[in-house]
Amino acid sequence: MIIAEALDALWTLAIAGGVWFLIGAAVLALVLTIATITLYAAVRASVDAVQRLARIRRHPRPSWTRTGRTARRYARTRTRYDEAA
Template identity: 45%
Template sequence: MIIAEALDTLQALLIAGGIWLIVGGITLLLALTLTLLGLYGLIRVAWRALRGPDRPAWARSRTAARRYARREPDYEEAA
């Protein structure tokens, strides 16, 4: 009788410990993932700030870059 109660208690403790282990692992995984995503975003922002704007050097603005890039080619000058 006492052994049966001890085994039931052991089973309950093992199940509770397993649940805590799984919940702790998921929590740690989420925390690590969010930390790494935050660091990645911070590094990207810093890199873009140091590198400068994301446009060609000959364009003074994004509008000018689009206008220059979409212009029809003039084949007469090349000939």
């Protein structure tokens, strides 16, 4: 009888330990995923900043290519009113 109770307690502890192990593994996976994404974003931002600082312009762009608004303004075609008449 005592052995049966000991085995029952052991089985209960094994199940509880397994549940805690699964919960811990899920939390660890979530923490590692968030840490990896955060680290990747930080490294990517710093690499982009360094590339922007180190970029040397060999051929300067025309003034109209600096902003999208002026590029769109220059890209418009002129209307030919005599064809419409």
